Amino acid sequence: MTTQTRGRSKAWLWSGVVVGVVGIGALIAVAAADLGKADQIASVVGVVLAAAGLGLSLWGQFGGGGVATPAPAAPAPAVPAPAAPEVTASGAGAVAAGGNIGSVATGRGTSPAPAPTPTAPASVVPAPAAPGSVTASGDRSVAAGGDIGSVSTGDA
Structure with a gap:
């Protein structure tokens, strides 16, 4: 006004x-x-x-007693989208994901049941969820930029 x-x-x-x-x-x-x-x-x-x-x-x-509409505000400056994380998997059976992983089996002929809660075995260390690179290097290695539900890296 x-x-x-x-x-x-x-x-x-x-x-x-x-x-x-x-x-x-x-x-x-x-x-x-x-x-x-x-x-x-x-x-x-x-x-x-x-x-x-x-x-x-x-x-x-x-009638003509309407309230004048205010002028539209200037658009906010565009915020650049965060850079996509670099995701790399090298090695036989290696798995890397930029986000969450529900269930992974890297062994021969095994299929783990989905875990009810995202818990990672001691041998698997997920990468931090912050933007950055996610790398799984080595045979049957697993890395994720988020939570990992269930992982099986063996033949059992």
């Missing part, structure tokens, strides 16, 4: 307050002189104000 719009809003607010105070004062003065006449005046004024309120609310909802 601009300063000019705030100034207009305050002016309308104070105008309404002044009109309301003058109206209440006039009704009190008339009521002191003639209570029946004050009742009739209050009824007519109430109907007029209700109709004006209805008209203003409809105009604000559907």
Whole structure:
């Protein structure tokens, strides 16, 4: 909202307050002189104000009283995507993954059952999950950039 719009809003607010105070004062003065006449005046004024309120609310909802939309903000500078980790597997039966590994079998004819929780055998050390290189070198070696669920590197 601009300063000019705030100034207009305050002016309308104070105008309404002044009109309301003058109206209440006039009704009190008339009521002191003639209570029946004050009742009739209050009824007519109430109907007029209700109709004006209805008209203003409809105009604000559907008419030209809409709020100006702010200008779109400047787009944020593009953030470069992190570099993909270098993943290397060398050796017979070696496995390397840049992320998590669910189940791996590097032996001949074995298939391990998936582990319920990601636990790595002592012989397998996963690489850190931070971006970087993941390397599995040597026969039946396993490396991952994330969690390893189940690994079997033997023939059993």
